[in-house]
Amino acid sequence: MPKMTPQMLEAFIKSDFPEVAHVGYKVSELTDRSITVTIETSESDLRPGGTVSGPTMMSLVDLTMYLLLLAQIGPVALAVTTNLNINFLRKPNPGKLRGEGRLLKLGKSLATGDVSLYSEGVSEPVAHATVTYAIPPAKNT
Amino acid sequence: MPKMTPQMLEAFIKSDFPEVAHVGYKVSELTDRSITVTIETSESDLRPGGTVSGPTMMSLVDLTMYLLLLAQIGPVALAVTTNLNINFLRKPNPGKLRGEGRLLKLGKSLATGDVSLYSEGVSEPVAHATVTYAIPPAKNT
Amino acid sequence: MPKMTPQMLEAFIKSDFPEVAHVGYKVSELTDRSITVTIETSESDLRPGGTVSGPTMMSLVDLTMYLLLLAQIGPVALAVTTNLNINFLRKPNPGKLRGEGRLLKLGKSLATGDVSLYSEGVSEPVAHATVTYAIPPAKNT
Amino acid sequence: MPKMTPQMLEAFIKSDFPEVAHVGYKVSELTDRSITVTIETSESDLRPGGTVSGPTMMSLVDLTMYLLLLAQIGPVALAVTTNLNINFLRKPNPGKLRGEGRLLKLGKSLATGDVSLYSEGVSEPVAHATVTYAIPPAKNT
Numbered sequence A, B, C, D: 001m002p003k004m005t006p007q008m009l010e011a012f013i014k015s016d017f018p019e020v021a022h023v024g025y026k027v028s029e030l031t032d033r034s035i036t037v038t039i040e041t042s043e044s045d046l047r048p049g050g051t052v053s054g055p056t057m058m059s060l061v062d063l064t065m066y067l068l069l070l071a072q073i074g075p076v077a078l079a080v081t082t083n084l085n086i087n088f089l090r091k092p093n094p095g096k097l098r099g100e101g102r103l104l105k106l107g108k109s110l111a112t113g114d115v116s117l118y119s120e121g122v123s124e125p126v127a128h129a130t131v132t133y134a135i136p137p138a139k140n141t
Helices: A006-016 A054-073 B006-016 B054-073 C006-015 C054-073 D006-016 D054-073
Strands: A027-029 A036-040 A080-088 A098-105 A110-119 A127-134 B026-028 B032-039 B081-090 B096-106 B110-119 B125-133 C025-029 C034-039 C079-088 C096-106 C110-121 C129-134 D027-028 D035-042 D080-088 D097-105 D108-119 D127-134
Touching: A006 A027, A006 A054, A027 A080, A036 A054, A054 A080, A054 A098, A054 A110, A054 A127, A054 C079, A080 B081, A080 B125, A080 C054, A098 D035, A127 B081, A127 B125, A127 C096, B006 B026, B006 B054, B032 B054, B054 B081, B054 B096, B054 B110, B054 B125, B054 D054, B054 D080, B081 D054, C006 C025, C006 C054, C034 C054, C054 C079, C054 C096, C054 C110, C054 C129, C079 D080, C129 D080, C129 D127, D006 D027, D006 D054, D035 D054, D054 D080, D054 D097, D054 D127
Parallel strands: none
Antiparallel strands: A027 A036, A036 A098, A080 A127, A080 C079, A098 A110, A110 A127, B026 B032, B032 B096, B081 B125, B081 D080, B096 B110, B110 B125, C025 C034, C034 C096, C079 C129, C096 C110, C110 C129, D027 D035, D035 D097, D080 D127, D097 D108, D108 D127
Protein backbone atom coordinates (compact mmCIF):
# COMPACT_ATOMS: atom_id res chain seq x y z
CA MET A 1 0.00 0.00 0.00
CA PRO A 2 1.33 3.50 -0.82
CA LYS A 3 2.71 5.43 2.16
CA MET A 4 0.99 8.63 1.04
CA THR A 5 -2.58 9.29 -0.08
CA PRO A 6 -3.57 11.52 -3.02
CA GLN A 7 -4.50 14.21 -0.49
CA MET A 8 -1.10 13.99 1.21
CA LEU A 9 0.65 14.28 -2.16
CA GLU A 10 -1.40 17.32 -3.17
CA ALA A 11 -0.68 18.96 0.20
CA PHE A 12 3.03 18.16 -0.19
CA ILE A 13 3.19 20.01 -3.52
CA LYS A 14 1.53 23.06 -1.97
CA SER A 15 3.96 23.18 0.95
CA ASP A 16 7.20 22.11 -0.70
CA PHE A 17 6.78 23.28 -4.29
CA PRO A 18 5.04 26.64 -3.91
CA GLU A 19 6.34 27.74 -7.33
CA VAL A 20 4.28 25.07 -9.12
CA ALA A 21 1.36 24.87 -6.68
CA HIS A 22 -0.73 27.21 -8.83
CA VAL A 23 -0.79 24.54 -11.56
CA GLY A 24 -3.33 22.65 -9.49
CA TYR A 25 -2.14 19.05 -9.71
CA LYS A 26 -4.90 16.54 -8.97
CA VAL A 27 -3.82 13.07 -7.92
CA SER A 28 -6.10 10.07 -8.47
CA GLU A 29 -6.03 6.29 -8.92
CA LEU A 30 -2.96 5.81 -6.77
CA THR A 31 -1.75 2.24 -6.28
CA ASP A 32 1.56 0.56 -5.44
CA ARG A 33 2.47 0.61 -9.10
CA SER A 34 0.60 3.46 -10.70
CA ILE A 35 -0.73 6.97 -10.39
CA THR A 36 -2.81 9.42 -12.38
CA VAL A 37 -2.05 13.14 -12.19
CA THR A 38 -4.22 15.71 -13.98
CA ILE A 39 -3.73 19.41 -14.64
CA GLU A 40 -5.85 22.07 -16.29
CA THR A 41 -3.63 23.86 -18.84
CA SER A 42 -3.80 27.64 -18.92
CA GLU A 43 -2.91 30.35 -21.44
CA SER A 44 0.75 30.29 -20.44
CA ASP A 45 0.98 26.56 -21.27
CA LEU A 46 -0.13 27.04 -24.86
CA ARG A 47 1.80 27.59 -28.06
CA PRO A 48 0.53 29.48 -31.09
CA GLY A 49 -2.08 27.28 -32.74
CA GLY A 50 -3.53 26.37 -29.36
CA THR A 51 -1.41 23.32 -28.64
CA VAL A 52 0.19 22.59 -25.25
CA SER A 53 3.90 23.42 -25.04
CA GLY A 54 6.58 20.76 -24.72
CA PRO A 55 7.87 22.12 -21.39
CA THR A 56 4.38 21.86 -19.89
CA MET A 57 4.21 18.22 -20.97
CA MET A 58 7.71 17.51 -19.65
CA SER A 59 6.85 19.14 -16.32
CA LEU A 60 3.78 16.96 -15.92
CA VAL A 61 5.79 13.83 -16.82
CA ASP A 62 8.46 14.66 -14.27
CA LEU A 63 5.98 15.45 -11.52
CA THR A 64 3.86 12.38 -12.20
CA MET A 65 6.87 10.13 -11.72
CA TYR A 66 8.00 12.14 -8.69
CA LEU A 67 4.64 11.76 -6.96
CA LEU A 68 4.45 8.07 -7.84
CA LEU A 69 7.84 7.60 -6.20
CA LEU A 70 7.07 9.71 -3.12
CA ALA A 71 3.84 7.80 -2.60
CA GLN A 72 5.91 4.61 -2.24
CA ILE A 73 8.85 5.88 -0.17
CA GLY A 74 7.26 8.76 1.73
CA PRO A 75 8.10 12.47 1.72
CA VAL A 76 11.36 12.11 3.63
CA ALA A 77 13.82 11.57 0.83
CA LEU A 78 15.09 14.18 -1.59
CA ALA A 79 14.88 12.34 -4.90
CA VAL A 80 16.24 13.94 -8.07
CA THR A 81 15.60 13.17 -11.73
CA THR A 82 18.63 11.65 -13.45
CA ASN A 83 17.17 10.75 -16.86
CA LEU A 84 14.04 11.69 -18.76
CA ASN A 85 13.30 10.47 -22.27
CA ILE A 86 10.14 11.68 -24.00
CA ASN A 87 8.54 10.96 -27.35
CA PHE A 88 6.02 13.53 -28.55
CA LEU A 89 3.36 11.59 -30.43
CA ARG A 90 0.35 13.78 -31.18
CA LYS A 91 -0.80 17.36 -30.84
CA PRO A 92 -2.50 17.93 -27.47
CA ASN A 93 -5.55 20.15 -27.10
CA PRO A 94 -5.96 22.94 -24.58
CA GLY A 95 -7.83 21.82 -21.46
CA LYS A 96 -7.09 18.92 -19.18
CA LEU A 97 -3.79 17.03 -19.52
CA ARG A 98 -3.49 13.68 -17.75
CA GLY A 99 -0.36 11.74 -16.84
CA GLU A 100 -0.64 8.03 -16.21
CA GLY A 101 2.48 6.81 -14.43
CA ARG A 102 3.59 3.22 -14.02
CA LEU A 103 6.41 2.08 -11.77
CA LEU A 104 8.81 -0.26 -13.59
CA LYS A 105 11.44 -0.60 -10.86
CA LEU A 106 11.82 0.67 -7.33
CA GLY A 107 15.38 -0.08 -6.31
CA LYS A 108 17.38 1.11 -3.34
CA SER A 109 19.11 3.90 -5.24
CA LEU A 110 17.21 4.20 -8.54
CA ALA A 111 13.53 4.21 -9.47
CA THR A 112 12.31 3.99 -13.06
CA GLY A 113 8.85 4.36 -14.52
CA ASP A 114 7.02 5.40 -17.61
CA VAL A 115 4.35 8.04 -18.06
CA SER A 116 1.75 8.25 -20.82
CA LEU A 117 0.18 11.67 -21.37
CA TYR A 118 -3.41 12.03 -22.50
CA SER A 119 -5.18 15.17 -23.68
CA GLU A 120 -8.89 15.89 -23.42
CA GLY A 121 -10.54 14.87 -26.68
CA VAL A 122 -7.62 12.80 -28.00
CA SER A 123 -8.04 9.07 -27.48
CA GLU A 124 -4.44 8.01 -28.09
CA PRO A 125 -1.51 9.20 -25.91
CA VAL A 126 -0.06 12.59 -26.92
CA ALA A 127 3.33 11.74 -25.42
CA HIS A 128 5.13 8.88 -23.72
CA ALA A 129 8.15 9.18 -21.46
CA THR A 130 10.42 7.12 -19.26
CA VAL A 131 11.92 8.72 -16.17
CA THR A 132 14.59 7.63 -13.68
CA TYR A 133 14.98 9.16 -10.24
CA ALA A 134 17.97 8.75 -7.94
CA ILE A 135 17.02 8.10 -4.34
CA PRO A 136 19.56 9.43 -1.86
CA PRO A 137 20.77 6.97 0.79
CA ALA A 138 18.77 7.09 4.01
CA LYS A 139 20.67 8.83 6.79
CA ASN A 140 21.36 6.70 9.84
CA THR A 141 20.50 8.29 13.13
CA MET B 1 -6.23 -6.43 -38.34
CA PRO B 2 -2.49 -6.92 -38.86
CA LYS B 3 -1.40 -7.39 -42.48
CA MET B 4 0.96 -10.23 -41.54
CA THR B 5 0.46 -13.28 -39.36
CA PRO B 6 3.01 -14.59 -36.82
CA GLN B 7 3.93 -17.29 -39.35
CA MET B 8 4.51 -14.72 -42.09
CA LEU B 9 6.71 -12.66 -39.76
CA GLU B 10 8.79 -15.70 -38.75
CA ALA B 11 9.21 -16.66 -42.42
CA PHE B 12 10.20 -13.08 -43.26
CA ILE B 13 13.05 -13.16 -40.73
CA LYS B 14 14.33 -16.42 -42.18
CA SER B 15 14.33 -15.11 -45.73
CA ASP B 16 15.38 -11.50 -45.23
CA PHE B 17 17.52 -11.66 -42.09
CA PRO B 18 19.46 -14.90 -42.52
CA GLU B 19 22.18 -13.64 -40.16
CA VAL B 20 19.79 -13.61 -37.19
CA ALA B 21 17.52 -16.46 -38.28
CA HIS B 22 19.41 -18.93 -36.06
CA VAL B 23 18.17 -17.01 -33.00
CA GLY B 24 14.78 -18.63 -33.51
CA TYR B 25 12.36 -15.75 -32.99
CA LYS B 26 8.85 -16.94 -32.07
CA VAL B 27 6.01 -14.53 -32.65
CA SER B 28 2.79 -14.78 -30.67
CA GLU B 29 -0.16 -12.71 -29.46
CA LEU B 30 -0.13 -10.37 -32.41
CA THR B 31 -2.77 -7.65 -32.54
CA ASP B 32 -3.15 -4.23 -34.15
CA ARG B 33 -1.37 -2.70 -31.20
CA SER B 34 0.82 -5.36 -29.67
CA ILE B 35 3.09 -8.32 -30.22
CA THR B 36 5.03 -10.87 -28.19
CA VAL B 37 8.37 -12.15 -29.46
CA THR B 38 10.29 -14.86 -27.60
CA ILE B 39 13.81 -16.19 -28.00
CA GLU B 40 15.77 -18.94 -26.31
CA THR B 41 19.09 -17.46 -25.22
CA SER B 42 22.22 -19.49 -25.91
CA GLU B 43 25.77 -19.57 -24.56
CA SER B 44 26.85 -16.71 -26.82
CA ASP B 45 24.15 -14.45 -25.32
CA LEU B 46 25.42 -14.83 -21.76
CA ARG B 47 27.83 -12.79 -19.69
CA PRO B 48 30.03 -14.16 -16.92
CA GLY B 49 27.74 -14.86 -13.99
CA GLY B 50 25.13 -16.34 -16.28
CA THR B 51 23.19 -13.20 -17.06
CA VAL B 52 22.00 -12.22 -20.54
CA SER B 53 24.14 -9.60 -22.30
CA GLY B 54 22.90 -6.08 -23.00
CA PRO B 55 23.32 -6.41 -26.77
CA THR B 56 21.11 -9.53 -26.79
CA MET B 57 18.42 -7.59 -24.95
CA MET B 58 18.76 -4.58 -27.29
CA SER B 59 18.54 -6.87 -30.34
CA LEU B 60 15.32 -8.40 -29.09
CA VAL B 61 13.87 -4.95 -28.33
CA ASP B 62 14.72 -3.70 -31.80
CA LEU B 63 13.34 -6.77 -33.55
CA THR B 64 10.16 -6.84 -31.47
CA MET B 65 9.34 -3.28 -32.53
CA TYR B 66 10.36 -4.02 -36.12
CA LEU B 67 8.02 -7.02 -36.37
CA LEU B 68 5.20 -5.12 -34.68
CA LEU B 69 5.59 -2.41 -37.31
CA LEU B 70 5.87 -4.79 -40.28
CA ALA B 71 2.78 -6.63 -39.13
CA GLN B 72 0.84 -3.36 -39.53
CA ILE B 73 2.32 -1.99 -42.76
CA GLY B 74 3.38 -5.19 -44.51
CA PRO B 75 6.81 -6.37 -45.63
CA VAL B 76 7.15 -3.87 -48.46
CA ALA B 77 8.73 -0.94 -46.71
CA LEU B 78 12.33 -0.69 -45.59
CA ALA B 79 11.94 0.80 -42.13
CA VAL B 80 15.00 1.81 -40.11
CA THR B 81 15.44 2.46 -36.40
CA THR B 82 16.05 6.14 -35.64
CA ASN B 83 15.97 6.13 -31.82
CA LEU B 84 16.18 3.45 -29.15
CA ASN B 85 16.15 4.23 -25.44
CA ILE B 86 16.50 1.35 -22.99
CA ASN B 87 16.50 1.11 -19.20
CA PHE B 88 18.03 -2.05 -17.75
CA LEU B 89 16.03 -2.86 -14.64
CA ARG B 90 16.89 -6.32 -13.33
CA LYS B 91 19.29 -9.18 -14.00
CA PRO B 92 17.83 -11.60 -16.55
CA ASN B 93 18.28 -15.35 -16.23
CA PRO B 94 19.51 -17.67 -18.98
CA GLY B 95 16.66 -19.35 -20.85
CA LYS B 96 13.71 -17.75 -22.56
CA LEU B 97 13.62 -13.97 -23.05
CA ARG B 98 10.28 -12.43 -24.03
CA GLY B 99 9.62 -9.02 -25.58
CA GLU B 100 6.17 -7.52 -25.25
CA GLY B 101 5.78 -4.68 -27.73
CA ARG B 102 3.10 -2.04 -27.73
CA LEU B 103 2.47 0.43 -30.55
CA LEU B 104 2.18 4.01 -29.28
CA LYS B 105 1.96 5.78 -32.64
CA LEU B 106 1.86 4.68 -36.25
CA GLY B 107 2.32 7.80 -38.33
CA LYS B 108 3.03 8.24 -42.01
CA SER B 109 6.77 8.67 -41.53
CA LEU B 110 7.47 7.65 -37.91
CA ALA B 111 6.31 4.78 -35.72
CA THR B 112 6.94 4.66 -31.97
CA GLY B 113 6.38 1.90 -29.47
CA ASP B 114 7.63 0.52 -26.22
CA VAL B 115 8.91 -2.94 -25.41
CA SER B 116 9.05 -4.61 -22.00
CA LEU B 117 11.46 -7.54 -21.68
CA TYR B 118 10.69 -10.48 -19.40
CA SER B 119 13.03 -13.28 -18.38
CA GLU B 120 12.01 -16.79 -17.39
CA GLY B 121 11.68 -16.94 -13.62
CA VAL B 122 11.64 -13.17 -13.06
CA SER B 123 8.15 -11.75 -12.55
CA GLU B 124 8.99 -8.09 -13.10
CA PRO B 125 10.38 -6.70 -16.40
CA VAL B 126 14.17 -7.00 -16.77
CA ALA B 127 14.29 -4.07 -19.19
CA HIS B 128 12.02 -1.48 -20.77
CA ALA B 129 12.67 0.39 -23.99
CA THR B 130 11.08 2.85 -26.37
CA VAL B 131 11.88 2.62 -30.06
CA THR B 132 11.14 4.85 -33.06
CA TYR B 133 11.30 3.65 -36.64
CA ALA B 134 11.36 5.85 -39.73
CA ILE B 135 9.08 4.61 -42.49
CA PRO B 136 10.30 5.52 -45.96
CA PRO B 137 7.79 7.19 -48.28
CA ALA B 138 5.85 4.76 -50.45
CA LYS B 139 6.99 4.83 -54.06
CA ASN B 140 4.37 5.91 -56.55
CA THR B 141 3.91 3.60 -59.49
CA MET C 1 26.47 29.73 -43.58
CA PRO C 2 23.33 29.86 -41.41
CA LYS C 3 20.26 31.39 -43.05
CA MET C 4 19.43 33.42 -39.94
CA THR C 5 21.59 35.61 -37.71
CA PRO C 6 21.46 35.66 -33.90
CA GLN C 7 19.48 38.91 -34.14
CA MET C 8 16.97 37.34 -36.51
CA LEU C 9 16.52 34.38 -34.18
CA GLU C 10 15.98 36.59 -31.14
CA ALA C 11 13.44 38.66 -33.08
CA PHE C 12 11.72 35.48 -34.23
CA ILE C 13 11.17 34.35 -30.63
CA LYS C 14 9.70 37.70 -29.71
CA SER C 15 7.24 37.68 -32.62
CA ASP C 16 6.33 34.00 -32.79
CA PHE C 17 6.73 32.82 -29.20
CA PRO C 18 5.39 35.75 -27.17
CA GLU C 19 4.67 33.42 -24.21
CA VAL C 20 8.39 32.72 -23.70
CA ALA C 21 9.79 36.02 -24.95
CA HIS C 22 10.09 37.35 -21.39
CA VAL C 23 12.75 34.71 -20.71
CA GLY C 24 15.19 36.83 -22.70
CA TYR C 25 17.01 34.27 -24.86
CA LYS C 26 20.39 35.53 -26.06
CA VAL C 27 21.86 33.81 -29.11
CA SER C 28 25.61 33.80 -29.72
CA GLU C 29 28.35 31.84 -31.47
CA LEU C 30 26.12 30.64 -34.27
CA THR C 31 27.71 28.48 -36.95
CA ASP C 32 26.52 25.86 -39.44
CA ARG C 33 26.88 23.22 -36.78
CA SER C 34 26.54 24.93 -33.42
CA ILE C 35 24.83 27.59 -31.37
CA THR C 36 25.00 29.04 -27.88
CA VAL C 37 21.81 30.24 -26.18
CA THR C 38 21.91 31.92 -22.77
CA ILE C 39 19.14 32.83 -20.34
CA GLU C 40 19.08 34.58 -17.00
CA THR C 41 17.08 32.41 -14.61
CA SER C 42 14.53 34.15 -12.41
CA GLU C 43 12.73 33.31 -9.16
CA SER C 44 10.10 31.26 -10.98
CA ASP C 45 12.81 28.99 -12.44
CA LEU C 46 14.16 28.00 -9.05
CA ARG C 47 13.40 25.09 -6.76
CA PRO C 48 13.70 25.17 -2.97
CA GLY C 49 17.39 25.13 -2.18
CA GLY C 50 18.09 27.61 -4.94
CA THR C 51 18.65 25.18 -7.77
CA VAL C 52 17.22 25.60 -11.26
CA SER C 53 14.14 23.46 -11.99
CA GLY C 54 14.19 20.57 -14.44
CA PRO C 55 11.49 22.08 -16.66
CA THR C 56 13.55 25.28 -17.05
CA MET C 57 16.52 23.19 -18.16
CA MET C 58 14.38 21.13 -20.55
CA SER C 59 12.88 24.30 -22.03
CA LEU C 60 16.32 25.73 -22.72
CA VAL C 61 17.46 22.44 -24.27
CA ASP C 62 14.45 22.32 -26.56
CA LEU C 63 14.76 25.94 -27.61
CA THR C 64 18.50 25.72 -28.20
CA MET C 65 17.99 22.87 -30.64
CA TYR C 66 15.02 24.61 -32.23
CA LEU C 67 17.00 27.79 -32.89
CA LEU C 68 19.98 25.81 -34.18
CA LEU C 69 17.65 24.11 -36.65
CA LEU C 70 15.83 27.29 -37.70
CA ALA C 71 19.14 29.02 -38.30
CA GLN C 72 19.93 26.36 -40.89
CA ILE C 73 16.57 25.97 -42.63
CA GLY C 74 15.04 29.40 -42.09
CA PRO C 75 11.88 30.44 -40.26
CA VAL C 76 9.50 29.03 -42.86
CA ALA C 77 9.02 25.50 -41.62
CA LEU C 78 7.01 24.42 -38.62
CA ALA C 79 9.35 21.93 -36.96
CA VAL C 80 8.20 19.90 -33.96
CA THR C 81 10.16 18.00 -31.32
CA THR C 82 9.71 14.25 -31.64
CA ASN C 83 12.23 13.00 -29.05
CA LEU C 84 14.12 14.58 -26.18
CA ASN C 85 16.42 12.62 -23.89
CA ILE C 86 18.10 14.44 -21.01
CA ASN C 87 20.55 13.40 -18.31
CA PHE C 88 20.72 15.66 -15.28
CA LEU C 89 24.33 15.65 -14.13
CA ARG C 90 24.96 18.32 -11.52
CA LYS C 91 23.06 20.91 -9.50
CA PRO C 92 22.86 24.21 -11.39
CA ASN C 93 23.19 27.56 -9.62
CA PRO C 94 20.80 30.48 -9.96
CA GLY C 95 21.97 33.03 -12.51
CA LYS C 96 22.90 32.49 -16.12
CA LEU C 97 22.18 29.13 -17.79
CA ARG C 98 23.88 28.43 -21.12
CA GLY C 99 22.97 25.86 -23.75
CA GLU C 100 25.61 24.78 -26.24
CA GLY C 101 23.95 23.02 -29.15
CA ARG C 102 25.64 20.87 -31.76
CA LEU C 103 23.99 19.61 -34.93
CA LEU C 104 24.57 15.87 -35.44
CA LYS C 105 22.37 15.37 -38.48
CA LEU C 106 20.28 17.61 -40.66
CA GLY C 107 18.20 15.33 -42.86
CA LYS C 108 15.23 16.07 -45.08
CA SER C 109 12.66 15.02 -42.51
CA LEU C 110 14.58 14.67 -39.23
CA ALA C 111 17.23 16.78 -37.50
CA THR C 112 19.16 15.56 -34.46
CA GLY C 113 21.54 17.37 -32.18
CA ASP C 114 22.85 17.41 -28.67
CA VAL C 115 22.85 20.22 -26.12
CA SER C 116 25.14 20.61 -23.12
CA LEU C 117 23.89 22.93 -20.37
CA TYR C 118 26.29 25.02 -18.30
CA SER C 119 25.53 27.00 -15.16
CA GLU C 120 27.38 30.09 -13.94
CA GLY C 121 30.07 29.01 -11.51
CA VAL C 122 29.97 25.29 -12.40
CA SER C 123 32.74 24.24 -14.76
CA GLU C 124 31.30 20.89 -15.84
CA PRO C 125 27.97 20.54 -17.70
CA VAL C 126 24.91 20.45 -15.42
CA ALA C 127 22.89 18.51 -17.99
CA HIS C 128 23.28 16.91 -21.40
CA ALA C 129 20.48 16.14 -23.84
CA THR C 130 19.84 14.84 -27.34
CA VAL C 131 16.89 16.19 -29.29
CA THR C 132 15.25 15.20 -32.57
CA TYR C 133 12.98 17.51 -34.54
CA ALA C 134 10.69 16.47 -37.38
CA ILE C 135 10.80 18.84 -40.34
CA PRO C 136 7.53 19.01 -42.24
CA PRO C 137 7.76 18.52 -46.01
CA ALA C 138 8.10 21.77 -47.96
CA LYS C 139 4.89 22.75 -49.70
CA ASN C 140 5.10 22.97 -53.46
CA THR C 141 3.67 26.14 -54.92
CA MET D 1 45.50 10.10 -15.25
CA PRO D 2 43.51 6.95 -16.11
CA LYS D 3 44.13 3.98 -13.81
CA MET D 4 44.34 1.59 -16.76
CA THR D 5 46.21 1.79 -20.05
CA PRO D 6 44.80 0.82 -23.45
CA GLN D 7 46.80 -2.43 -23.21
CA MET D 8 45.34 -3.21 -19.78
CA LEU D 9 41.83 -2.57 -21.10
CA GLU D 10 42.34 -4.83 -24.13
CA ALA D 11 43.74 -7.57 -21.89
CA PHE D 12 40.79 -7.15 -19.51
CA ILE D 13 38.30 -7.80 -22.32
CA LYS D 14 40.15 -10.96 -23.34
CA SER D 15 40.21 -12.36 -19.80
CA ASP D 16 36.82 -11.21 -18.49
CA PHE D 17 34.69 -11.07 -21.64
CA PRO D 18 35.84 -14.11 -23.61
CA GLU D 19 32.52 -14.18 -25.51
CA VAL D 20 33.25 -10.83 -27.19
CA ALA D 21 37.04 -11.06 -27.30
CA HIS D 22 36.96 -12.26 -30.92
CA VAL D 23 35.58 -8.85 -31.95
CA GLY D 24 39.08 -7.46 -31.51
CA TYR D 25 38.49 -4.19 -29.68
CA LYS D 26 41.37 -1.74 -30.11
CA VAL D 27 41.66 1.03 -27.54
CA SER D 28 43.41 4.31 -28.38
CA GLU D 29 43.54 7.98 -27.38
CA LEU D 30 42.66 7.33 -23.76
CA THR D 31 42.50 10.34 -21.44
CA ASP D 32 40.75 11.22 -18.17
CA ARG D 33 37.72 12.26 -20.14
CA SER D 34 37.77 10.39 -23.42
CA ILE D 35 38.52 7.17 -25.22
CA THR D 36 38.51 5.81 -28.76
CA VAL D 37 37.58 2.16 -29.38
CA THR D 38 37.75 0.64 -32.86
CA ILE D 39 36.48 -2.65 -34.23
CA GLU D 40 36.68 -4.32 -37.62
CA THR D 41 33.17 -5.41 -38.56
CA SER D 42 32.77 -8.90 -39.99
CA GLU D 43 30.13 -10.70 -42.07
CA SER D 44 28.04 -11.46 -39.01
CA ASP D 45 27.78 -7.73 -38.20
CA LEU D 46 26.25 -6.83 -41.55
CA ARG D 47 22.68 -6.51 -42.70
CA PRO D 48 21.45 -7.13 -46.26
CA GLY D 49 22.65 -4.18 -48.33
CA GLY D 50 26.02 -4.25 -46.62
CA THR D 51 25.26 -1.92 -43.74
CA VAL D 52 26.32 -2.58 -40.14
CA SER D 53 23.55 -3.91 -37.88
CA GLY D 54 22.05 -1.87 -35.06
CA PRO D 55 23.04 -4.40 -32.38
CA THR D 56 26.68 -4.22 -33.50
CA MET D 57 26.57 -0.43 -33.13
CA MET D 58 24.87 -0.64 -29.74
CA SER D 59 27.44 -3.19 -28.54
CA LEU D 60 30.29 -0.89 -29.50
CA VAL D 61 28.59 2.07 -27.79
CA ASP D 62 28.11 0.11 -24.59
CA LEU D 63 31.64 -1.23 -24.55
CA THR D 64 33.20 2.14 -25.35
CA MET D 65 31.52 3.70 -22.33
CA TYR D 66 32.35 0.67 -20.18
CA LEU D 67 36.05 0.86 -21.01
CA LEU D 68 36.09 4.63 -20.52
CA LEU D 69 34.64 4.10 -17.05
CA LEU D 70 36.94 1.19 -16.12
CA ALA D 71 39.95 3.21 -17.19
CA GLN D 72 39.01 5.79 -14.55
CA ILE D 73 37.95 3.57 -11.66
CA GLY D 74 40.00 0.43 -12.31
CA PRO D 75 38.90 -3.13 -13.05
CA VAL D 76 37.71 -3.84 -9.51
CA ALA D 77 34.10 -2.72 -9.69
CA LEU D 78 31.26 -4.51 -11.40
CA ALA D 79 29.53 -1.67 -13.21
CA VAL D 80 26.27 -2.26 -15.07
CA THR D 81 24.50 -0.23 -17.76
CA THR D 82 21.32 1.36 -16.48
CA ASN D 83 20.34 3.53 -19.48
CA LEU D 84 21.36 3.67 -23.12
CA ASN D 85 19.83 6.09 -25.61
CA ILE D 86 20.96 5.94 -29.22
CA ASN D 87 20.11 7.93 -32.34
CA PHE D 88 20.93 6.26 -35.64
CA LEU D 89 21.98 9.04 -38.01
CA ARG D 90 23.52 7.62 -41.19
CA LYS D 91 24.15 4.29 -42.89
CA PRO D 92 27.51 2.86 -41.82
CA ASN D 93 29.78 1.07 -44.27
CA PRO D 94 31.36 -2.34 -43.71
CA GLY D 95 34.92 -2.10 -42.39
CA LYS D 96 36.16 -0.26 -39.36
CA LEU D 97 33.70 1.20 -36.86
CA ARG D 98 35.04 3.69 -34.33
CA GLY D 99 33.51 4.80 -31.05
CA GLU D 100 34.60 8.10 -29.54
CA GLY D 101 33.55 8.26 -25.91
CA ARG D 102 33.41 11.33 -23.71
CA LEU D 103 32.85 11.28 -19.95
CA LEU D 104 30.15 13.76 -18.89
CA LYS D 105 29.95 12.84 -15.22
CA LEU D 106 31.78 10.44 -12.96
CA GLY D 107 29.85 10.34 -9.71
CA LYS D 108 30.06 7.97 -6.79
CA SER D 109 27.18 5.80 -7.92
CA LEU D 110 26.47 6.86 -11.52
CA ALA D 111 28.67 7.63 -14.53
CA THR D 112 27.32 9.20 -17.71
CA GLY D 113 28.95 9.76 -21.06
CA ASP D 114 28.22 10.07 -24.71
CA VAL D 115 29.61 8.09 -27.63
CA SER D 116 29.79 9.15 -31.28
CA LEU D 117 30.19 6.33 -33.80
CA TYR D 118 32.15 6.83 -37.01
CA SER D 119 32.32 4.50 -40.01
CA GLU D 120 35.20 4.24 -42.45
CA GLY D 121 34.50 6.47 -45.42
CA VAL D 122 31.70 8.49 -43.76
CA SER D 123 32.84 11.85 -42.43
CA GLU D 124 29.86 12.57 -40.19
CA PRO D 125 28.88 10.37 -37.20
CA VAL D 126 26.70 7.36 -38.11
CA ALA D 127 25.21 7.22 -34.62
CA HIS D 128 25.29 9.10 -31.32
CA ALA D 129 24.42 7.68 -27.92
CA THR D 130 24.37 8.57 -24.25
CA VAL D 131 25.01 5.86 -21.69
CA THR D 132 24.72 5.70 -17.90
CA TYR D 133 26.44 3.08 -15.77
CA ALA D 134 25.69 2.32 -12.13
CA ILE D 135 28.80 1.85 -10.03
CA PRO D 136 28.28 -0.55 -7.14
CA PRO D 137 29.38 0.71 -3.71
CA ALA D 138 32.95 -0.22 -2.81
CA LYS D 139 33.10 -3.02 -0.26
CA ASN D 140 34.73 -2.11 3.04
CA THR D 141 37.42 -4.48 4.19
